[in-house]
Amino acid sequence: MSAQLTKARQQLNQIRTLLKQGKYQPAAQAYHDALLTFLKNPLMKAEKEEFQRLLEDNAHNLNNDKELRKVFPLMIQYEPGKEREVLEILKELLQELMNAAASEAQLMMSMMEQRRQAELERGQKLLDERQYDQANAVFKTLVNEFSKDPELKADIGDRFIKAGRYEEAYEYLAAAIDESPESIHFYNRIGIALRKLGKFDVAEKYFARAVKFAGRDPHLFFNLGRLYVDWQRWDKCAKAASMALKLNPDFEEARKMLTFATKRIGK
Numbered sequence: 001m002s003a004q005l006t007k008a009r010q011q012l013n014q015i016r017t018l019l020k021q022g023k024y025q026p027a028a029q030a031y032h033d034a035l036l037t038f039l040k041n042p043l044m045k046a047e048k049e050e051f052q053r054l055l056e057d058n059a060h061n062l063n064n065d066k067e068l069r070k071v072f073p074l075m076i077q078y079e080p081g082k083e084r085e086v087l088e089i090l091k092e093l094l095q096e097l098m099n100a101a102a103s104e105a106q107l108m109m110s111m112m113e114q115r116r117q118a119e120l121e122r123g124q125k126l127l128d129e130r131q132y133d134q135a136n137a138v139f140k141t142l143v144n145e146f147s148k149d150p151e152l153k154a155d156i157g158d159r160f161i162k163a164g165r166y167e168e169a170y171e172y173l174a175a176a177i178d179e180s181p182e183s184i185h186f187y188n189r190i191g192i193a194l195r196k197l198g199k200f201d202v203a204e205k206y207f208a209r210a211v212k213f214a215g216r217d218p219h220l221f222f223n224l225g226r227l228y229v230d231w232q233r234w235d236k237c238a239k240a241a242s243m244a245l246k247l248n249p250d251f252e253e254a255r256k257m258l259t260f261a262t263k264r265i266g267k
Contacts, residue, residue: 005047008037012054019065025097027068031058032090039083052080059086062093072096116146120155127163136168143172150180154189161193169193177206184214188223200231218247222254229257237261 011030018027038051059078062068072093078086119142126135139156146152153176160169173190180186187210194203207224214220221244228237241258244251 002041004037005041005043005051008034009051009054012051012058015058016061019061019068022067024065024068024071025094025101027062028090028093028097031055031062032087032094035083035087035090039087055083055086071100112146116142116152123156124159127159127165132163132165132168139172143175148179150176150183150186153179154183154186157189157193161189161196164196166193166196170197170199177209181209182213184210184217184220187220191223191227195227195230200227200233203227216247218244218251218254221247222251222257225254225257225261229261232264234261234264238265 011034015027015030018024018030034051035055038055043051056078059076063075074089074092076086076089076093119138123135123138123142126132126138139159143149143153143156153172157169157172157176160166160172170190170193173186173193176183177186177190187206190206191203194200194206204224204227207220207227210220221240225237225240225244228234228240238258238261241254241261244254245258248254
């Protein structure tokens, strides 16, 4: 027996187990692939009879699975000589299973998004009530659940900034940047938190990282200049404003910043 036919036999023998495990699409796919192999390969009489028996038995297994019937009520009527008709039914079954899986995935995504929003609102309510530790506990649980979502971390960081809680804001925004360092808007937010904390040197390092990803963004240099205004590093402020103007000569706010910094340097 060829390797293809050996594989087909294995596929048929595992269908019952797959059904018991609730793996309906792999079970249907195994039957489909085994049947296709049966049609494409010449078999000796004994081999052919063995495969026909396996195909008949597993058609029965598929037909008698109650959960599978809910998705696809059409019966698989296997008879020797009618394999191609059965193959068409299997194609319909696989399509229905794929559609059902897609619908289930959409439902799960919708439910997860609803939970995400509900927990954000719960955490925000606690922030509004100045129950900061409780709010942070809610947000940490949410972040653990949606661990691969830097936008969520940045959103929570924004909420702490608005609440005047800059240490917590920095924690969440730093995590967001570590996961998505190319997201330039995160740097502006963390810059706000660090300026409020007076951690100008740390903020400067974050902006330096941002320049690696968006060195042609005039707003990035303008926001760096704002950091230097708070830090009173007027020479660096002038350089940042000049860079913003170099990238965008019509950037009026950057021009005002440069004029202000130049005056401060001259004193």
